[in-house]
Ligand code: SF4
Ligand code: SF4
């Protein structure tokens with residue numbers, strides 16, 4: 001009786017003299033190798049050559065700032081709630097008077113961490129965010145020597161204040177969102 | 191005794207019971223939502239109009255319908271009354287409009303607000319609201335103020351249900367805060383921003399259906415759905431000492447009163463229990479609190495038991511509903 005239908009009867013017949021020499025088999029193998037040397041390669045020389053990425057490729061995250069350079073994230077916790085891998089943690093703090101140019105909302109994330117080893121790059125955090133604060137990007141998470149390095153804090157996630165170094169995410173947004181962002185009366189857009 | 195039929199369920203209740211209380215006796219989906227009525231507070235209700243229902247037949251003698259929708263929290267039943275709540279499209283349509291009204295001045299800052307996840311207004315607009323706004327004008331804006339050492343008032347979020355005023359009046363001795371001005375200009379305030387220092391003043395946080403009154407000791411500490419609510423009690427000389435402690439690991443982040451299925455406080459607790467006892471050694475933990483399956487707080491806490499409000503077996507479903 002067999003447990004699966006993948007059993008195979010092994011032939012026990014004695015090998016002929018030629019077969020016992022192995023030489024023909026070796027030449028056949030070498031021939032295949034040689035053929036592949038001249039064939040078109042399936043791999044590329046990363047990082048000198050890069051493959052084109054989709055506009056909505058889901059790579060490492062960025063925490064966005066608004067037009068005035070204030071952090072958008074308000075530590076609402078919805079991304080952490082949506083995250084199936086429980087990769088996101090945060091600690092919130094209250095904005096003090098005089099910090100209005102740093103944080104958009106009364107509450108902000110003083111600590112915001114994503115564990116890139118846990119993350120499955122599903123993008124649910126991006127969909128959950130009500131403040132357009134977190135987006136995935138075309139960038140790939142760098143390799144590290146230690147696991148701790150994969151826990152990305154705000155230092156790695158937050159985009160630079162400098163306008164030229166900002167990360168463009170407009171291609172990731174639906175037409176509805178882009179239209180909504182044009183409405184002048186929405187407090188969201190101020 | 192009066193026999194009343196609500197959405198096809200018949201029940202017998204004491205004379206003088208309100209339609210809302212009769213509906214709560216039946217239970218289930220037919221209970222109208224409330225934003226201002228609070229069964230524990232005398233005189234509450236009649237402010238928000240979320241509980242509007244249609245009275246299809248006034249009483250056994252008077253078979254005509256009532257001319258307008260009535261607030262079920264403040265309309266007493268009559269014998270033979272026939273009421274429609276969720277079976278009346280008119281009621282549902284009006285409720286939608288009421289939500290729109292309640293949201294006119296509401297800032298919708300749920301991502302910032304500590305009440306998010308256990309907010310009655312959030313639930314109400316989720317269920318009955320529309321997802322767009324027609325309101326172009328500016329909203330009322332107030333500064334955030336401290337009422338006393340423990341309570342923060344975000345007047346922007348207030349829906350003027352007056353529950354906190356009734357609580358201060360009835361639960362604490364001597365109230366110092368109330369509603370100032372009228373109509374569109376109304377706001378909750380204390381007498382010259384007097385601090386409320388009374389043993390039971392913290393209960394205004396629990397009765398507030400929105401995030402207008404929040405706990406300063408819990409302010410921005412966490413989100414309710416990251417915490418684990420546990421029933422706990424302690425020997426308290428001032429109150430019953432029965433509370434819910436909201437834990438994260440071994441830390442108690444906040445303490446609230448226990449609330450029933452209609453989000454009403456079962457036993458009001460004192461400020462010492464609420465604000466000062468935040469160490470596990472202060473409390474005897476009884477076990478996890480039952481949270482309704484539909485609540486975001488129950489996310490990832492799987493529970494086989496069927497929970498939530500179910501129809502009381504006493505209520506009889508009549509085969510042919512009176513309304514056609
Ligand atoms: S991409 Fe998915 S797994 Fe990664 S942090 Fe966001 S929600 Fe979590
Ligand atoms: S990134 Fe967005 S969803 Fe996550 S906490 Fe910040 S505002 Fe909320």
Ligand code: SF4
Pocket residue numbers: 347348349350351352353354355378397398399400402403
């Ligand atoms: S502060 Fe809260 S409880 Fe008081 S009237 Fe406003 S919404 Fe109601």
Ligand code: FES
Pocket residue numbers: 223224225226227235236237238239240241242261262263264
């Ligand atoms: S609950 Fe009846 S009017 Fe507010």
